[in-house]
Amino acid sequence: MKHFYLFLLITVLSLPAFSQNCTIILNRAEDDYEAGRLLGIPDRIMPCLENEAFSKEEKIRALKLMTLVYIFTDNDSKADEYLVKLLKADPEHDLDPEVDPAELYYLYNQFRVKPIFRIAFRAGINSSDPQIVNSFSSGDTNAWPKFTNGRTPDGLKEYTVEGSQAVAAINGIGLGTFLELMIERHLLKGIEVAAGPQLRISSYNVDMYLNIPSVYSEIVEKQTYLRLPVLARYNLWYEDEPRKDILPYAYLGGSFDYLLNATVSDGARTGGTSFSLVENNDYKANDMVYNTNVSMFGGLGAKFRMATHFLTVEFRYDRSFGLYHNPENRWNNNQNSTFDLAYVPDDTKLHMFSFSVGYTRSIYNPKKLVE
Missing domain, CATH: 1.25.40 (Serine Threonine Protein Phosphatase 5, Tetratricopeptide repeat)
Structure with missing residues (x-):
C-alpha cells in the first residue's frame, strides 16, 4: 500500500x-x-x-x-x-x-x-392584445361598454354616460410568461428555418360597469396554451467575414395552438350584494372556449455572439385567426358569468405582444464532403 x-x-x-x-x-x-x-x-x-x-x-x-x-x-x-x-x-x-x-x-x-443545427431556448413575458369582434353583456353594451385591458372596443380609456358621471378603466393590461424550445437550421445566405414547442401562459382584464358607476365587476381571464410555432428567419450579416458579434434578424411564422387550461382566475364585484369567486370557473370544462386555434406571428431580434453560440433578445407579435370563446356556449349557466359577476364573454381573438431573452447553442458534426 x-x-x-x-x-x-x-x-x-x-x-x-x-x-x-x-x-x-x-x-x-x-x-x-x-x-x-x-x-x-x-x-x-x-x-x-x-x-x-x-x-x-x-x-x-x-x-x-x-x-x-x-x-x-x-x-x-x-x-x-x-x-x-x-x-x-x-x-x-x-x-x-x-x-x-x-x-x-x-x-x-x-x-x-458550419453547425448542422442549433438548439434555442427562450423565456419571456407577454402582454395580451385581445381584439373584441362582438361584445355581449347582461346589461347595455352600447351605453356601458366593457373595458378590456384598460380600453373599450373603440379604444377609450374612459367615457361618460348621459345623466351619469364619467367612468374609467380600473385595471390595465394582462401579463403572462412563456417558454420556448426550438430546433434551428440554416439553409442559405442567412435564411434559417426553425420549429419547436412553446408553453404560453397569458391573461387579460375585463372591467364592466353594471349600468351605474357605483356597481362594477372586475374579471381576469387566464389561458395556458401548448403551441407549435414554425418560422423562417433572415439574419443580417450572417455570412460576413470577419464574423460580426451582433446579428440582427427578422422572422415570420405560423403556429398551431392547443388550449390546456382556461379559467376566470380572479373576479370581484363592487356594489350590490357581496360576492366570492366559486369553483365553477373552468371555461374549458364548460365548453365555453375553443380547444384549438391557428395564429401567425412576426418579430425582430438580435443575436449576440458567444464564440460559436449566441445570446438572443427579440420582440414578437402573435395574431390569432380564430375566436377564443365559443359563441354557442357563452350563455352557459355558469354562476360567475350569469349571476354574481353579471359577466358574459365577448367574441374575442387573442393577439399577443411578447419580449424574450434566450440562449442558442450550435451543434457541430465536422465531416469531409468532397472526396
Whole structure:
C-alpha cells in the first residue's frame, strides 16, 4: 500500500512538469515546421495529445500543426483525421490568409464546418392584445361598454354616460410568461428555418360597469396554451467575414395552438350584494372556449455572439385567426358569468405582444464532403 501511495504522489507531482515539457515540445515542433523539418514532429506531439497535457489553446495549435505536417508529407487520410479533430476542438476554426497556406484552405473547404443545427431556448413575458369582434353583456353594451385591458372596443380609456358621471378603466393590461424550445437550421445566405414547442401562459382584464358607476365587476381571464410555432428567419450579416458579434434578424411564422387550461382566475364585484369567486370557473370544462386555434406571428431580434453560440433578445407579435370563446356556449349557466359577476364573454381573438431573452447553442458534426 505504501508503494501505491508513493507512486501516486510521484505521478501527481510529475504532471505539471510533463505539461510544461509539452509546451516546450510544441514550440520547438512549430519552429521545425517553419524550417521545413517535418519528419519526427508527429512522434513528439502525439504523447502530449494522448495524455491531454496541452492547454486548450495549445491543443488547437498542436492539432493544426499535425494537419499541416500530414498535408505536406502527402498523408491525406491523416490530414483529414486531424482536421476533423481540430474542428471538434475549435468549431469553425478561423484561417488566416496571411499565415495559413493555400493547401490548408483547399482541404478546409472540403469539410462541413458550419453547425448542422442549433438548439434555442427562450423565456419571456407577454402582454395580451385581445381584439373584441362582438361584445355581449347582461346589461347595455352600447351605453356601458366593457373595458378590456384598460380600453373599450373603440379604444377609450374612459367615457361618460348621459345623466351619469364619467367612468374609467380600473385595471390595465394582462401579463403572462412563456417558454420556448426550438430546433434551428440554416439553409442559405442567412435564411434559417426553425420549429419547436412553446408553453404560453397569458391573461387579460375585463372591467364592466353594471349600468351605474357605483356597481362594477372586475374579471381576469387566464389561458395556458401548448403551441407549435414554425418560422423562417433572415439574419443580417450572417455570412460576413470577419464574423460580426451582433446579428440582427427578422422572422415570420405560423403556429398551431392547443388550449390546456382556461379559467376566470380572479373576479370581484363592487356594489350590490357581496360576492366570492366559486369553483365553477373552468371555461374549458364548460365548453365555453375553443380547444384549438391557428395564429401567425412576426418579430425582430438580435443575436449576440458567444464564440460559436449566441445570446438572443427579440420582440414578437402573435395574431390569432380564430375566436377564443365559443359563441354557442357563452350563455352557459355558469354562476360567475350569469349571476354574481353579471359577466358574459365577448367574441374575442387573442393577439399577443411578447419580449424574450434566450440562449442558442450550435451543434457541430465536422465531416469531409468532397472526396
